[in-house]
Amino acid sequence: MKNNRTILKKFEFIGLVIGLLGSAFFLTGPFDSLTVAGHISLAIFWLAAWFYISEPIPVYATSLLVMLLGALLLSKEGPIFINAKPDLYTLSTDSTGIGIVPNSALFNQNSILVYEKGNWRTEPVSISKSTDSESTISFTANTNVPIAANAYTLNSGYEPLSYKTIFGTLANPIIVLFLGGFMLARGAVKYKLDNALTAYLLRPFGKKPAFILFGLILVTAILSAFMSNTATTAMMMTVILPIIAAVPDNDKFKTAIVLSIPVAANIGGIATPIGTPPNAIVVAALAQHKISIPFSDWVIMALPFTLVLLFLAWFLLHTLFKTDLKELNLDVNAKFNKSPKAIFLYFVFGFTILLWFTENLHGIPSGMVAFVPITLLTFGTVLDKNDIHSLSWEVLWLVAGGMSLGMLLDKTGVAVWIIQAIDWSMFNIVIILLVFAVIGWILANFMSHTVTATLLMPLGVSLGVSANLGDSYNVVIATMVIGIATSISMILPISTPPNAIAVATNLVNTKDMAKIGLIIGLIGIPLMLTFAWFYWTLFY
């Protein structure tokens, strides 16, 4: 353990150093193909990526750092951009599109930066003649166009964001949606609704081990679709530990049961937008592209895949860890709390979920609906101050910082710049999605799922902008594939907190966990792409 810890410390240190040195290097502006703001943004991305991966500071601290650096270095109110004005040159072209620009206006030697209606775009030009100070270019637009007089000054190619927008992710509707989910989950834990529901839902599954296993998987998945995967796992452990005590020591059913919980919790998180934080990254990335996915649409799209994957998990656990038991007594007797506060909670819970699922009928966005439980549950101290303090605020910060990072990479053009480092035109879109899904899946086995989604999402989204893909690219499919791929990562104890809990019971070993996690991943990824291609495309 001690050895292990020093290796981790070493990795933290290496990440810290590479992160800082790399950022410093990018701040010197080494790339002709990147604007000044692009370099700053790349430096922030590099630092964030290494900090997220090696964790010299907690991941949510890195998210906060991203927001702080973004505001200081890239917002129009920050010390760098506060007095920066775009230095414009009016390009006049004749009827054939020929015009003259100062050499300083040439970006990456083959483009100019055009400023139109408060937006920048890069236009490729062909240069016919060059002197020491001026170049004659041909350009498709015909009249007077404002362009950056010097392509490599602060404001060229980047219209600074407000720091209010960068910090605004903290109150983004998807964050509010998660906060609503947290409040409901907190209420469920406080009034033991989750326990009672589990007991109630498990009853019909009888005494046969295979059925019990199926019941556990199903109930865990249902709960984790609304509560955090980790909280669900913790609750289910309190349910199964007594059951397991009745299983003989050498019977493999123990392994099957203990593994079923994290596996089902991880998979269950896929089913709803609030199931697990990577889903928030997906919804946020889509919102940036002006696409809002109603709660029910997400469920309709994701649920069939979730169910198939759960069934696969059940089949694997049940066949790989065969039991000699004929019968097992499920002794779960939790009664529904009938105090007025608890009943109020049930009402709010049901009402909220009803509104979420009927978004297409009433049109109230799920983020707004989420404010119903946030507000109502504070009435009459159904949830008191202590409950509010115990919400996982740092998860919201983690996600919000990830969203801010995506926004910065998008606005400064860095995401597209990174994506264009590879010529994607020779690949089929399905292959590209498969590559992204597999990278996401592999990375998320070793690090935070949210962080993986955060780092990959801006790149995946900008694939669409890279012109080569054209119409075959579907931003909804791409983001969902990347986000959900991270949720299928469950090979190692460190892959997810639910896995860490299962291994800590000492009732399963890492090898068995890896076996199940690997098979689920290897089948799950192609299965997801199949659903994406043939089913999700029916909706978007």
Add this chain to the structure above:
Amino acid sequence: MKSNYYILIIEDEAPVRDAVLRDVEKFENYFPVEAVQSAEEAEELIAAIQNEGGKIALILCDHLLPVKNGVDFLIESMQFPITRHAKKVLVTGQAGHQDTINAVNNAGLDFYVSKPWKTEDFQQVVKKQLTDFVLKEPGLDPIPYMGILDGAKIMDHIRNSGLAADS
């Protein structure tokens, strides 16, 4: 998974000490066990553990000891930073009524085990005390202790305290 959290046994009679050692053996992989024969030795050991940056999770202490008695030692242990929050159990047959009251009131005595004991009961006591310790200790992640301690209780704590967050 060796931790820096120790189980400290203070017992002057060798056969009893061996019995205690045997009964806490199964926790030894998680909580290093140290056994001494007197309060004075215990104080030296505590100083040494403190120097190494360790802490005491559980003190299993006899009452009738050579110089300073067990209850006095437990009261005194409230002054050391690394033993103040340790769980304190008297393992004895001879602590009188007044001594015991004294230990409860002034040393925050957590449990009283009277000799002789059954291994199973004793281990339950140790398990419960260690579970309470890991759940109270600031900055200590209780999850790795699930398997050896009261897993259900640890899980209950995790979900009630809001520590159960996805990443």
